[in-house]
Amino acid sequence: xxxxxxxxxxxxxxxxxxxxxxxxxxxxxxxxxxxxxxxxxxxxxxxxxxxxxxxxxxxxxxxxxxxxxxxxxxxxxxxxxxxxxxxxxxxxxxxxxxxxxxxxxxxxxxxxxxxxxxxxxxxxxxxxxxxxxxxxxxxxxxxxxxxxxxxxxxxxxxxxxxxxxxxxxxxxxxxxxxxxxxxxxxxxxxxxxxxxxxxxxxxxxxxxxxxxxxxxxxxxxxxxxxxxxxxxxxxxxxxxxxxxxxxxxxxxxxxxxxxxxxxxxxxxxxxxxxxxxxxxxxxxxxxxxxxxxxxxxxxxxxxxxxxxxxxxxxxxxxxxxxxxxxxxxxxxxxxxxxxxxxxxxxxxxxxxxxxxxxxxxxxxxxxxxxxxxxxxxxxxxxxxxxxxxxxxxxxxxxxxxxxxxxxxxxxxxxxxxxxxxxxxxxxxxxxxxxxxxxxxxxxxxxxxxxxxxxxxxxxxxxxxxxxxxxx
Amino acid sequence: xxxxxxxxxxxxxxxxxxxxxxxxxxxxxxxxxxxxxxxxxxxxxxxxxxxxxxxxxxxxxxxxxxxxxxxxxxxxxxxxxxxxxxxxxxxxxxxxxxxxxxxxxxxxxxxxxxxxxxxxxxxxxxxxxxxxxxxxxxxxxxxxxxxxxxxxxxxxxxxxxxxxxxxxxxxxxxxxxxxxxxxxxxxxxxxxxxxxx
Numbered sequence: 001x002x003x004x005x006x007x008x009x010x011x012x013x014x015x016x017x018x019x020x021x022x023x024x025x026x027x028x029x030x031x032x033x034x035x036x037x038x039x040x041x042x043x044x045x046x047x048x049x050x051x052x053x054x055x056x057x058x059x060x061x062x063x064x065x066x067x068x069x070x071x072x073x074x075x076x077x078x079x080x081x082x083x084x085x086x087x088x089x090x091x092x093x094x095x096x097x098x099x100x101x102x103x104x105x106x107x108x109x110x111x112x113x114x115x116x117x118x119x120x121x122x123x124x125x126x127x128x129x130x131x132x133x134x135x136x137x138x139x140x141x142x143x144x145x146x147x148x149x150x151x152x153x154x155x156x157x158x159x160x161x162x163x164x165x166x167x168x169x170x171x172x173x174x175x176x177x178x179x180x181x182x183x184x185x186x187x188x189x190x191x192x193x194x195x196x197x198x199x200x201x202x203x204x205x206x207x208x209x210x211x212x213x214x215x216x217x218x219x220x221x222x223x224x225x226x227x228x229x230x231x232x233x234x235x236x237x238x239x240x241x242x243x244x245x246x247x248x249x250x251x252x253x254x255x256x257x258x259x260x261x262x263x264x265x266x267x268x269x270x271x272x273x274x275x276x277x278x279x280x281x282x283x284x285x286x287x288x289x290x291x292x293x294x295x296x297x298x299x300x301x302x303x304x305x306x307x308x309x310x311x312x313x314x315x316x317x318x319x320x321x322x323x324x325x326x327x328x329x330x331x332x333x334x335x336x337x338x339x340x341x342x343x344x345x346x347x348x349x350x351x352x353x354x355x356x357x358x359x360x361x362x363x364x365x366x367x368x369x370x371x372x373x374x375x376x377x378x379x380x381x382x383x384x385x386x387x388x389x390x391x392x393x394x395x396x397x398x399x400x401x402x403x404x405x406x407x408x409x410x411x412x413x414x415x416x417x418x419x420x421x422x423x424x425x426x427x428x429x430x431x432x433x434x435x436x437x438x439x440x441x442x443x444x445x446x447x448x449x450x451x452x453x454x455x456x457x458x459x460x461x462x463x464x465x466x467x468x469x470x471x
Numbered sequence: 472x473x474x475x476x477x478x479x480x481x482x483x484x485x486x487x488x489x490x491x492x493x494x495x496x497x498x499x500x501x502x503x504x505x506x507x508x509x510x511x512x513x514x515x516x517x518x519x520x521x522x523x524x525x526x527x528x529x530x531x532x533x534x535x536x537x538x539x540x541x542x543x544x545x546x547x548x549x550x551x552x553x554x555x556x557x558x559x560x561x562x563x564x565x566x567x568x569x570x571x572x573x574x575x576x577x578x579x580x581x582x583x584x585x586x587x588x589x590x591x592x593x594x595x596x597x598x599x600x601x602x603x604x605x606x607x608x609x610x611x612x613x614x615x616x617x618x619x620x621x622x623x624x625x626x627x628x629x630x631x632x633x634x635x636x637x638x639x640x641x642x643x644x645x646x647x648x649x650x651x652x653x654x655x656x657x658x659x660x661x662x663x664x665x666x667x668x
Contacts, residue, residue, distance in 0.1 A: 041648070041649050044649065045649070056584075058497050058498075061497060062497070064493075065493055065495060065497075068490070068492075068493045069492065069493060071490045072489075072490045072491060072492040072493070074486060074487065074490075075486055075487050075488065075489045075490040076486070076489060077482045077486055078479045078482040078483045078486065081478075081479065081482070082479065091630075091633075097473070097474040097475040097478055098474060099474040099477055099478060103474060147656070148646070149644045149646040149647070149655060150644075150646035153646065153647075166645075166646065166649070167646070168646050168647070169649075171647075171648075172648060173647050173648045173650070176647050176648075193647040193648060193650040193652050194650075194652050196647055197644060197646075197647065197652040197654070197655060198654070200655075201654065201655060201656060204656060205569065205656070208565065208656070209565045209566050209569060222629070222630075225629060225630035226630070227629060227630055233642070233643050233644060233655070234642055234643070234644050234655035234656045234657065235602045235642040235655065235656045235657025235658075236655070236656045238598070238599075238602045238636070238657070239599070239602050239603065239656050239657065241598075242565075242597075242598040242599040242602065243565040243599060243603075253478065253482070258492060260624055260629045260630070261495060261621070261624050261625070262495075263620070263624060263629075264495065264619075264620040264621040264623070264624045265495060265621075267620055267637070268584075268585075268619070268620055275645075277518060278514055278518065278584060278585035278586060278639070279582075279585035279586075279587050279620075279637060279639050280639070281518075281638070281639050281640050281641070281642060281643060281657070282602075282636055282637075282638060282639075282642075282657070283587070283636065283637040283639075284634070284635075284636045285629045285634065285635045285636065286633075286634055287629065287630050287632070287633050287634065287635075288632075288633030288634070289633070290561055290562075290598055290633060290634070291561050291562055292562055299478070301474075301477075301478045301481070305478060305481035305482055305485055306481075306485070308481075308482060308485040308486055309481075309484070309485030311487070314485075314487065
């Protein structure tokens with residue numbers, strides 16, 4: 001299968017394959033109380049982040065350092081990757097390179113088949129989601145058990161994660177209770193999170209103990225020492241990696257940092273930005289396989305070198321996947337992660353995904369109010385809202401936007417560049433809103449009225465008012 | 472051309488001009504070491520851990536004896552606390568480690584700003600032990616607390632051993648409706664004894 005066909009097949013989101021962000025968001029918004037709950041819960045996480053950040057006097061200095069260390073690393077990435085490879089190999093780790101998702105998946109399948117592995121566990125790795133590894137392996141008869149609690153919940157439900165840090169944030173405890181009753185035989189109607197988590201603990205402990213191969217992600221890979229760091233709160237990456245005979249760690253090329261001292265900056269930024277914790281419960285530093293264990297690292301490109309070559313968008317590769325931009329985004333909070341139909345949702349996903357497939361993801365840069373809150377909370381100072389704006393221009397000039405939007409924008413440009421026509425149009429608009437409001441506030445004719453009410457139209461424009469009152 | 476060559480080649484064409492690596496010039500806080508102990512304690516307790524200061528390790532020895540009499544599978548890895556469980560080694564099977572009720576491990580360093588403790592591989596005997604045991608107890612010299620992670624990384628050598636971890640509190644999750652639950656996959660509790668003996 002050539003890579004293009006592969007992308008067609010596997011980059012199709014599991015849910016809402018043909019729905020744009022706005023169409024999927026409309027469905028999400030139908031349950032108003034759930035939408036409100038989703039909005040408030042994520043804002044609560046954002047507030048926890050604020051509280052944690054305010055306790056660090058040097059926070060802005062840390063952000064600047066994090067940003068510049070990543071800028072530097074990207075500007076020397078080839079040398080750091082080669083240095084990392086050399087040091088990792090000296091540590092006894094086998095290093096693989098994958099140009100795209102297909103090659104990444106093939107490498108893993110080959111290790112599984114060569115070693116006759118039957119039991120595979122996986123901790124959270126957005127890269128393996130991006131590569132649709134689970135689907136790929138399932139089609140070839142290999143079952144992968146996701147071990148992060150949120151990921152296990154969505155896996156049982158055949159759904160993709162809706163958030164990169166909180167994979168099941170779109171679900172209520174009743175949903176989890178029903179899913180666990182069906183798959184783990186928990187009591188029907190018992191919605192207690194403590195009870196449900198305990199059931200998952202018992203279920204997954206047996207999976208850990210019997211697994212032969214563990215797949216993990218990588219938060220940071222250290223060029224100068226050839227080791228890597230994996231962060232979790234649950235301890236699932238460690239339970240998997242330390243119990244299995246084979247450990248495969250999957251990383252995008254951008255996960256490299258020069259030295260261990262830089263971990264001091266990034267580990268201070270990561271958990272505070274993500275959940276408001278001072279650090280994740282476990283920050284595990286892997287440098288060598290344990291006695292009798294095989295350790296593999298797969299270094300994956302999958303479009304990243306292309307993004308590196310786009311001066312306007314390359315800084316998106318600095319992302320450390322904290323999801324602070326998700327939690328603060330008014331559009332994400334009220335549309336849910338599945339509306340973004342990609343592995344990485346939210347504002348950062350909306351600037352990463354058009355690089356992977358401009359046509360399929362042309363809607364995403366428009367799923368934003370450009371309010372800039374994402375850029376303000378980003379721990380590595382990515383100018384996310386600026387890039388959202390730039391992607392819109394790129395997509396329009398490449399012809400990837402809907403005709404309706406194009407015509408409307410052209411009309412708008414004409415009106416705005418002709419003051420007399422603008423004044424007449426304004427007058428007509430105000431008159432229409434007063435005399436025939438049902439034409440304007442009709443939700444099927446004017447989508448601005450969905451979930452919105454507009455103020456009453458004034459009798460005169462500001463210009464008319466100013467002319468009359470300027471004495 | 473291999474994927475390795477393709478990727479490295481594409482990077483060398485597409486990367487921007489070299490940007491200088493900044494110096495990490497964050498000043499360590501000027502507060503006294505005694506305050507670091509207080510901050511470490513407060514922070515670790517805020518994330519679900521428990522901290523007890525001790526001037527004598529006799530209390531721990533007694534605790535271990537009592538738990539053993541009670542029939543718990545206690546693993547001690549510190550010779551100063553008495554008999555060491557030599558059955559715990561780097562190749563012990565997960566199914567056996569899974570039966571450990573409580574493990575006593577020595578920590579290398581505590582970090583005041585985030586309540587974490589650095590553990591080297593030789594201190595945990597088996598990489599799974601601090602995760603798979605039901606309850607974890609770490610013994611740490613009270614003088615080994617540093618103010619922040621920058622200081623910690625100056626003092627530890629991350630590549631000295633095959634594995635090392637900053638461990639901060641018991642295993643936890645909030646994946647169901649953001650309700651905090653302690654005891655996800657790893658230890659259900661963490662107790663740190665700060666020893667000034």
